Amino acid sequence: MLNGAEHTSLRLWNEQAIPVTACCLDIGIKKLPNPQHQFAIGIDQALFFTNQSRAAKLSEDGISVVSIAKYHNPMEELNVNADKKQLESVMDLLHPGWRKEVVVQQFLPKLTVSYDFPHVKRKRNPGPSIPEMKGIFIAGDWAGHEEVLADAAVASGKRAALEILHVNEMVLAKEG
Numbered sequence: 001m002l003n004g005a006e007h008t009s010l011r012l013w014n015e016q017a018i019p020v021t022a023c024c025l026d027i028g029i030k031k032l033p034n035p036q037h038q039f040a041i042g043i044d045q046a047l048f049f050t051n052q053s054r055a056a057k058l059s060e061d062g063i064s065v066v067s068i069a070k071y072h073n074p075m076e077e078l079n080v081n082a083d084k085k086q087l088e089s090v091m092d093l094l095h096p097g098w099r100k101e102v103v104v105q106q107f108l109p110k111l112t113v114s115y116d117f118p119h120v121k122r123k124r125n126p127g128p129s130i131p132e133m134k135g136i137f138i139a140g141d142w143a144g145h146e147e148v149l150a151d152a153a154v155a156s157g158k159r160a161a162l163e164i165l166h167v168n169e170m171v172l173a174k175e176g
């Protein structure tokens with residue numbers, strides 16, 4: 001979006017970025033076979049199940065909408081079929097017989113959760129200013145320094161705001 005970005009730090013931040021991706025199976029279901037299993041999170045696997053309809057009205061006819069997601073390992077090659085089977089097998093474990101209750105479902109094989117996160121291969125943290133482009137500041141969940149996700153979005157926004165105030169103060173001081 002920025003002309004000449006490839007000649008600035010944006011290029012390094014782009015090159016060093018490791019996007020976090022996930023696959024997700026969304027299911028519209030008449031009822032959950034095991035009502036005790038409303039939420040589950042993997043400890044030894046990056047899996048996550050939640051019944052979104054516990055908190056939100058997502059259908060007009062009482063159908064529940066549940067999601068099961070898996071974070072990808074960026075070091076491993078994507079295997080869409082294996083991912084889908086794995087998500088279905090977790091449903092088998094949590095909700096035996098779930099297939100009989102399904103009204104509609106969609107499988108999303110690769111969603112970008114965040115375009116970067118603080119990892120050890122980073123050479124330099126992104127932002128808040130772009131040193132080679134005066135007056136442009138960056139924020140977003142990919143621009144976290146130690147933070148991730150919403151925390152990174154807010155923290156990087158705060159860093160950008162403070163930097164803008166600092167730059168303005170210096171300009172005002174120069175103008176006397």
Ligand SMILES: Cc1cc2nc3c(=O)[nH]c(=O)nc-3n(C[C@H](O)[C@H](O)[C@H](O)COP(=O)(O)OP(=O)(O)OC[C@H]3O[C@@H](n4cnc5c(N)ncnc54)[C@H](O)[C@@H]3O)c2cc1C
Nearest residue numbers: 001112113114139140141142143148149150151152153154
């Ligand atoms: C299902 C789900 C669950 C999540 N759960 C959690 C959680 O439990 N805890 C947590 O901390 N985080 C969670 N997150 C992550 C969190 O929502 C994000 O990290 C956060 O919203 C990122 O904020 P952001 O401002 O960086 O980006 P975004 O919220 O993605 O905002 C970017 C904005 O830019 C706009 N945009 C994009 N391109 C253009 C363009 N060319 N021109 C103009 N506008 C543009 C987009 O429309 C969007 O409004 C979750 C995310 C999802 C999807």
